[in-house]
Amino acid sequence: MSKEFVEKFLEDDKDNNDDLLFSYRGVLYPSRLCKVETFEALEAMEARKDDVLIVAYPKCGTNWSRYILNDVVAEIHRDLTPPNNFQLLEFGHPEKIKDINEWPSPRVFTTHLLYDNIPKSFFEKKVKILVIFRNPKDTAVSYYHFQNKNLLLPSVDSWDEFFQKFMNGEVAWQSYFEHALAWDKHMDDENVMILTYEELKENLCEGIKQIAEFYAFPLSEEKIKSLASKATFQEIRDRASQTHGSIAPVIFRKGEVGDWKTLFTEAQSREMDAKFEECLAGTKLGRRLRYDKYCKF
Template structure:
């Protein structure tokens, strides 16, 4: 353990009072747990250790992502699949209660309250994930995303999220990202760790790009993985209610219930464009070349990802030198 334990925060975070109490404990500082940076206040060494040693049920479903890779989109999809396409759950329960974040202080304390099958989310790298999972039949769905788009989305999120450090300039943030000096550490280490699970029957790797290109087909694939086939009407409902526009309009899914001290949406909505390849509008040629050098070195020997075959288009040689305006905050 690499830092002092943070004070516990109430697990009953379904009230505005509890959420406000949480937001007032945020400092924008990070601690390290086994070398990985975590924001103080949202996480603690104790909460992460609780997750490492937690019990797992065979019907548990975990959504694993690196930050800003489509986590909330997958929560919405699975929330609808588990209810056979009925949208009443996604319209009545906040998204963070439907799939608690395991490693957060509040999430770690609320997992035992989840009804079966438990739907849970995590950004943890594989070496910090719940040990009991690897000897269980519980399922993991890992969502990957073009890391260039992750950078842009992460930069914006860092601007409006109270627990995160100010990202600085776009160049500074890009360098920190490439070095893994951001919350949850290196994107490269994260995906390389989890991709080793590929081929196991309780692990599904799917990408943001695949969801964006063919949501209907992706939902069918997810249903097959979960052993929960849906009829065409229910399938259509899942697709319709998990579409970007529907999520953006859903107060239970767009994070507008959170106070500005936790997520300052006065400077831009949490859900942004819901598109792929937007990085080309924001990377300079020099930034793109610097990224590609590190990417090629880090990802040597790995399989080709959907974003690898779509990177034939170069960025605008003279884009705006800054990331998108605050009115264009991060994707789900």
Template sequence: MALKETKQLNLKRNERIDVDYIKGILQPTPTCATWDEIWNFQAKPDDLLISTYPKAGVTQANAMPSPRILKTHLPIQLLPPSFLEKGCKIIYVARNPKDNLVSYYHFHKMNAALPDPGTWEEYFEDFLEGKVCWGSWHDHVKGWWNAKDKYPILYLFYEDMKKHPKHEIRKIMKFMEKNLDEDALDKIIYHTSFDMMKKNPMANYTAIPGEIMDHSVSPFMRKGSVGDWKSYFTVAQNERFDEDYKKKMMGTTLTFCSSL
């Protein structure tokens, strides 16, 4: 296994799983253990890859029909080369960082396959420093944004999918070179709505054993709203986050909506 960095993160809290660095990006050890297999994965030209930073709303896209749909949380620099070499179509879904942080925090709390997030205050700092699995949110969204003009990548925003689902699904269909009549489109909108998917065992992960995902701590599909971060951020944290955001996102044309 070729790992550029194998320094283990000292979480200084009750750990549920170990983590290592792969090329500077924090990953759960099961990913590290199979990294050669992941890196050498051979994509097929007709594969569709769905990519997001964790808890950015990817489940909504999984209802799409064939060709084969694959999912990843990897940043662009860790993507197995075959996806780009074979010209696979890729859909990237980005979510505003404040809601993404809150959702990811709750996902850590209920998911024993990830390290314990500690307190909200601790996790807030870890997120800003990029010391979370799959790395910095800022680098992740910028990396895929910069790649979208070089490769067949459709870059979508979770907030747009919430506000204008029909428009965004039409955008996906055009990207996939598929035609749908209005009835089919309406059915997709209905079945991929957050409320419906939260009830669907195929999407809500309730079939996963409780010792791995404890839905009594937090459901996998929690709220799916835009602006929920306001219930968690203190005024000081919001100011600190905004200042940090300006520094890390300076020079990019990428913009996000943090409330609807």
């Protein structure tokens, strides 16, 4: 999916919120970007052992990590010209699978799909999967701004309304906590690596080093530092208009840690704290998210 593909949809007015989402197997998806036929075609998709798959819940760092992986892959495979697209696996028409089959290896894919809805061949081929998570409060606030500025998603009347939808999993790609609980069961899988948005913000060089080692991409310390200098959120946001067109400011907004404090009320903060305690506090992923550091007033 090129930026021209998205621009075509952005020209239309967002007149009917009800038409912008549809349900497939109990999960909501953007109706202008996803099709039932595409989901069915993905079930038969053949992954390759050397594919690169990035999985993230919406607004947890999908596009940022994809930029990083593309730059890393381009550094290792300098003869490779990656396709000019930024689509998720689940976006587009079913015919795209034919094009994907012709992409040169290694192919870089991204998705927001729940663990159980990822094409089975990625697991059968033991494809290495990079999973990005972000603290739930910043994720919720970023998702709220993204949804209200994105003509391809239904707007909401207020932050309060969106917060309840987020907490109830009544948003596209369903519940943050369902995604987290599913991946917590696979944190020790040899083909899975979990990184957090906050870890990348705190030490991007170390994050790129871990990614390179996970995928067995040989990069020197000097090259890692060079890639990191070009892969900060700010640098990528400044270049995004060239690849993402007019939707770039919607996708790349602030990229800050702690922005949740601009919208959360104390009552909402306590509600999220209780939800986290119930679902994730005793898990490996929950500890990795360092909730007390990033999500407390």
